Amino acid sequence: MSFYQTYRPMKFADVQGQDEVTSILINQAKGNTFHHAYLLCGPSGTGKTTTARVLAMALNCQSMDGDGEPCGQCQSCRLIREGGHWDVLEIDGARFRGIDEVKELAYRAHLFPMGKRKVYIIDECHQLTEAAWNGMLKLLEEPPPHLVIILCTTHLEKIPDTAVSRCQMFPFVKLKPEQIREKLESICKSVGISPDSRHLQFIAESAQGNMRMAENTLEQVCQLKKA
Numbered sequence: 001m002s003f004y005q006t007y008r009p010m011k012f013a014d015v016q017g018q019d020e021v022t023s024i025l026i027n028q029a030k031g032n033t034f035h036h037a038y039l040l041c042g043p044s045g046t047g048k049t050t051t052a053r054v055l056a057m058a059l060n061c062q063s064m065d066g067d068g069e070p071c072g073q074c075q076s077c078r079l080i081r082e083g084g085h086w087d088v089l090e091i092d093g094a095r096f097r098g099i100d101e102v103k104e105l106a107y108r109a110h111l112f113p114m115g116k117r118k119v120y121i122i123d124e125c126h127q128l129t130e131a132a133w134n135g136m137l138k139l140l141e142e143p144p145p146h147l148v149i150i151l152c153t154t155h156l157e158k159i160p161d162t163a164v165s166r167c168q169m170f171p172f173v174k175l176k177p178e179q180i181r182e183k184l185e186s187i188c189k190s191v192g193i194s195p196d197s198r199h200l201q202f203i204a205e206s207a208q209g210n211m212r213m214a215e216n217t218l219e220q221v222c223q224l225k226k227a
């Protein structure tokens, strides 16, 4: 597994640089006042999909302890982390195109969840076809009470207004070099390597606010050192 996957945050508090977003979500989790639809938008590598997964964990965690964070240990949290939870579906907007797939998704949305809630995470949702949006809008308009839809996109301007208006919107911002560097340092510590601090600074600055890019670069540098 890549650094990006291995060191993916499992709690809202561990998502770097999006404090406004995560503090609202923590409050919702504390009060169990979740919305039925979210729109996470912003540049690549800023933590949208990661946050969507943590939110899916919080929505289904079997032992929330009042701090607004998923426990990360229960069966539900573990299955979501591994991508194998029966109620949490991650859909790639670029591949999700046919009418049959939309119908299937809508049908499944109405089936009662085995856990607490059904969660659909639609990544790169600006790539959905018109047919797919029509199906999605129906779900957003009349959602089954147990369904939560999390739309993620790098292109807010391409999302139909009718969808935007039905979601709670969370803008993600580019990460600052020091925030990226902090994460890179913690990865290096976990891996047991002590890189040159100038190298880390260079990686953090050249990533242009994209954490995933920085983590991938760090991984490549580590592989080069091993070779």
Ligand SMILES: [Zn+2]
Pocket: 060, 061, 062, 063, 064, 070, 071, 072, 073, 074, 075, 076, 077
């Ligand atoms: Zn849990």
